[in-house]
Amino acid sequence: MKCLACLFGLATLALMATLTLSSAWADDPKARQIMEKVDARDDGDNMTSDMEMVLIDKNKNERIRLLRTFGKDKGRDQWKLMFFLEPANVKDTAFLSYDYYDADKDDDQWLYLPALRKTKRIASSDKSSAFMGSDFSYADMTTEALDNYDYKLLKEMDVRGHKVWLIERVPRSERVVDQYGYT
Template identity: 40%
Template structure:
């Protein structure tokens, strides 16, 4: 699977089996290794997003998600559990490895009892009112940006590569991002997002990660919007890999049936 879920979010990283001499690593090498990280054939997990505004008020969204890699397509289905008024809503995404091919997306709205196809074009939209856009949560291909290794730097006890990524697309929502990638572990520990004017917009921080079934898994993340002074905490729990999720899980039938 190419993404670590939403969790992936974060950008992050994997242990590559290919060994690069550190002095030869380019920014593209580092981000590509992150992108190609082996994260199993399938994954399930419980996702909790806590939206915190500048007054400290919190809103909580809970989701159960299933992801499976089918080779040329990765399928993901999410079931919304909270808040109560969106319970039983489900969202399905099919993401293709083919370069330039748009994702297919559907949403099931229980009040309408219909599965509606939606456009995947609005990747700059914020997911469920959080500080994560759909693109932040998704699988941005390394070839979509120009990467430059800026320096190495230590965060806490971790030695990191600092990579700047500038989008090739002129109207992209970020003018650039800067990612701190842990050496050897290949985990992105921090990421800064700069708006179209070049000002710092958001900071992503990984607070907890661990190996589950031999896969590095990001468990606690914080995305802070420094311009609006609000943030989203994302926690992934009950993570299971390679449970052989049935392909029938990623169908209209399951979107309607729910959990």
């Protein structure tokens, strides 16, 4: 359990790192090794979670959306299915993502819109657009490939008795920058 908490702390700190593009960047072997260990951790073959998405507008008004998410590993690829449970205006909207482990392959995504009784495929060129009115993009809803980024170890520290690392992640290509909407 301590190892799981340590890996969670590591993953959280890695995701909090600043994301910028720099052609002068080189991959830090220690940082990459840490990220490979995070990627290789056994997180099970199936996942179910209930989530709350809080949308805050410029006037600080909050809208809350409740979701139920299911995940399934298919070899090294992953399927993710999200159902919006509340509020009524998004209820029964569903999002399916097939995340390919191969960094050279675009993930497949679909959005089911119950009011129209239609399923919309999300084109690769649309993955930087907003996901369901949030600040997340459709690309943020996928599992990102390690090989799309270079890593740099910024800091090592102890948090509640666990060794953690702050790792900066930088996109390797303009394609990744465009897909994930980095500026």
